Amino acid sequence: MPPLTAVRGFKDILPDEMTPWAAVEGKARDLARRYGFSEIRVPVAERTELFARGIGETTDIVEKEMYTMEDRGGGKITLRPEATAGIARAVMEHGILASARTARLFFIGPMFRYERPQKGRLRQFHQLDCEIFGDPGPWVDAEAIDLLWRLLSELEVPGLTLAVNTLGCPECRPSYRESLVRYLEGGRDRLCEDCLARLARNPLRVLDCKNPGCRELAVGAPRITDSACPACRDHFRGVLDALDSLGIAASVDPLLVRGLDYYARTAFEVLAGGLGAQNAVAGGGRYDGLLKALGGPDLPGIGFAAGLERIALLLPPQAPASGPDYFLAPLCPEALAPLFRLAGTLRAKGLSVAADWEPGSLKSRLRKADRAAASRCVVLGGTELEGGYALVRDLKTGEQIRAGLENLEPLAGDPGAPAPAAG
């Protein structure tokens, strides 16, 4: 029988790869605290209907990328492809906005989309989500972008660019949509097959098609920024001014569109070099219609999602994690029992202890202690057992002392034994 392997697109994160993850999650928690966000954890699976209504029936995610299954009761459930819908559901289900006017929530966890894996794209991937519910104003839009930008800047992710746009609102988008369709119809012959389909179902998506023909056509298309209603223009102006006052350089990209239906007004995206084709590190925007579409109150929201795998790929090299305080090295079978007791004593005192419960040569034990990046190595063999002590060797200086077997207290009158210089 051939050995089992992980499921396609589901990747192990090995111990050696954990340091960038710890850095990203640590920084995310630190910033969430500084910006007044509370952590929330929502389930990995939701009713399929939540995503169909929340993300949009005509999106690629819902149409062909979801892990959907029937549970034993016959209901359809889906592994979450994104976090916002689930968080919105939780906010409504627990009346969070009934007891407070606004809610600021962040979330870190795995998402699932059935896509062909490639660099920076897996079927199980992880996102940091920050969401602000209940505040309609442009200030929180800028605040969310500020949080995202600070996160990536403080992590020293290189080559970042920030693009923003407005998507209009239910008031002004229909008429914009009409004029866009009229314009695109005039250039039908230059559109790719996919965009011809988008023309009928989701014409705004034609704007960010990468196909050269579609791009050329899109560049000359009418712009939402020109045809937005006064309220949307004021809002967008307010976001840009607020970002400017923070010294955050955002470029307005009238072709920036979100793939999820519930976005309105502000949309933004952070891109980075060095990721190949999957260059979007984070994206988000305002979703004022989401809660209502899910059967809840007509309250606004804004948020973003950041791809943790992609950020981890971009981080500058991290200092390796420090090793244990002690590495216990038995040289003979008789040393095992006393060292085992010693490990318990040291750990009870809060010290970290690694051990190798297999007697071996001193040379090999010291090598193992070194590989484990331990600070000190406790050596115990026949000679020490007869004398009733253990040798504690400082692996950085090479100094070693005799110490009590029970608790490693240094023995009185030990002259110390300088180790030979390393070759």
Added chain:
RNA sequence: GUGGGUGUAGUUCAGUUGGCAGAGCGCCAGGUUGUGGCCCUGGAGGCCGUGGGUUCAAAUCCCAUCACCCACCCCA
């Protein structure tokens, strides 16, 4: 779903016109009777992705299949 590339030791990778399965790193040990990292020597570790075909003979040639990587698409 569509292209291209790659599958050989734990890992990174050689392997010539088809002719006994190889190296570096890592691992175990010896040199050094109990003092690491350098050096030297030895050792363990392989369904050569899988299945079929051609051949006296296949890691090598042919067909199929699977997996991984990159790209399209989409997105974080």
